[in-house]
Amino acid sequence: MIRLHGYYRSSTSYRLRIALELKGLDYEYVPVNLLKSEQKGAAFTSRNPFGSVPLLEVDGKDYVQSMAQLEWLDEAYPDKPLLPGDVSDRYVARELAHAIATELHAPLNLPVLKYLANEYGKSQDEIGVWYRHWLARTLDPLEARLAQLGTGDFLFAKPGFFEVCLLPQV
Ligand SMILES: N[C@@H](CCC(=O)N[C@@H](CS)C(=O)NCC(=O)O)C(=O)O
The missing domain is CATH 1.20.1050.10 (Glutathione S-transferase Yfyf (Class Pi); Chain A, domain 2)
Structure with a gap:
């Protein structure tokens, strides 16, 4: 089960939304309201100490930096790769x-x-x-x-x- 915790105007969350769509992966979207500083609350920072979105949750495990998330997704789900073969x-x-x-x-x-x-x-x-x-x-x-x-x-x-x-x- 993939969950993307993000904010609609966040460009880093947008990176993950595009990547998940390009790879054809089903995911649940969990909104985090940055205007209400939800990303700085204890519930969120206990999972992502950086206090930023996106937080990618896959099978109960959390991934917290977008560039590494993209590379990880491409390795964990090699179909429809984002990175070229060469x-x-x-x-x-x-x-x-x-x-x-x-x-x-x-x-x-x-x-x-x-x-x-x-x-x-x-x-x-x-x-x-x-x-x-x-x-x-x-x-x-x-x-x-x-x-x-x-x-x-x-x-x-x-x-x-x-x-x-x-x-x-x-
Ligand atoms: N290096 C991080 C940056 C994440 C980031 O800055 N996210 C912004 C939204 S685009 C955020 O959560 N800002 C709220 C804050 O830092 O309080 C990544 O690529 O995941």
Whole structure:
């Protein structure tokens, strides 16, 4: 039994929703209301000490970081793989997906933006400047890298590991 504990506007939860659908896996969706800080409550943090969604629950076991969850899902359920078969192609998919996860999602994540406002007194306009800076700093080289690789509509023939990360971020 697969349960995805997530929030509808969370891009990391969205990664898992797309991956589960692409892999054709049945799952139950358990909403966690971030606006009510449910992810910080003891009931949730006793299962995920990071206090963030998504939490992936499979056969009673909890998995708590989205990038590792994606890789685990692909290994545990090898049908309809997200990662390509060729080792060099797998490298490229990971390279681009991790650029999004680490260089885009991380500095633009809501707790970071809230920290800028609450601890450093930054205005919404200033936070907008921060946001656009990190967007361009990663999306521009990402586009250049895709051009260099000569990709079509998808990185490879169909949506996979990279697109699972790209779409929610865009
Ligand atoms: N590195 C984590 C990040 C998870 C994350 O930041 N989730 C956000 C939603 S996109 C969240 O739960 N934010 C609420 C909070 O941190 O309080 C992952 O990839 O799973």
